[in-house]
Amino acid sequence: MNVLVRQASSADLEAAARVLAAAFDDYPWTRWAIPEDGYLGRLERLQHLYLSHALENGVVLVDDEVRAVAAFLPPDVPAMSQERQKRVAELHGSRLSALAAVVLPEPPRRSWSLATLGVHPARQGAGLGSALITAGLALADRDAAPGGVALETSDERNVRLYRRSGFTVTAETPIADGPTVYSMSRPPGTA
Template identity: 60%
Template sequence: MSHRVRPAVPSDLDSAARVLAAAFDRYPWTRWALPEDRYAERLEEIQRLYLGHALDHGIVLVDDQVRAVAAFLPPDTPAPAERIQQRIVELHGSRLAALSALPRPDPPAGCWTLETAGVDPAHQGSGLGTAVTAEGLAMLDQQGASAALETSDKRNVRLYQRLGFATAATTTIPDGPIVYSMTRNPQSR
């Protein structure tokens, strides 16, 4: 089945954040990184903040009905504005100290990062996630750009391997998930 993928526009961001919040509701990383108190609200707001930053500085792709989203950032992306950083700190709340202390590998120099990709749970398994992610990777391939990502769901590792990623490092988070750091060289078409 072919899915139409397009660049997101500002009016897509609220819907895209809801999609990501639903997709990441049980995701090991977000369950570890965000406090349980008002978890769903925190998750949706943090996704909205990160998507807005990605729309301003990178590539955000959605399908026509905004059931899937993928966001990529270039290696030279500036930090979010101070007010956004402060809100992110507030959303992480009591988890911030543990999050800040994590020893995770940096992506290779010059790599774009796949910051997030998710599909509305009602449409998972339909190829939408692959469609939005593959479209972004094709755009990076045209630039000759490498990509990196992190995932804490073992099932995602197989998906990303099919898209050309290889596991570069595995980090076990104390009292948390295993994080798979993956990289991808540009592919020729």
């Protein structure tokens, strides 16, 4: 299948946030980190906030129909604005203290981050996610960041997907009463 991948614009944010909310509906991390009360609405608003930050400071990729979304952040990306951080905290609500207590390993120094990747459930398995990963990794490789690309996932199925793209698991962090987080990285220029 030939997938047309392009950089997202601000006009794509609403649709992209909806796609990510649908893709992450049953995701172990979001189910643990976001209160059940209004879960889907909170998830979509969180995705919109994170995508807005990524669009301003990194690269957001979508397929032409906006059924798949990936956000890549470069090394030394600035922190989210205080206003966005406040809104993120409000959306995490009662789960914020548990979320703040999580300590994950640091990614490789000067690495890009594959911050999110999601495909609408109706289109999963069609190669859209792989196409976005490939395009994003090519951008990161052109940047020649010495740390390569790092990511975190809490779904073992994703570990297999990312391994096919050259990532290896660098740490497994079990979260108390929550999922295991797999930290993964891919050295620069790995074909």
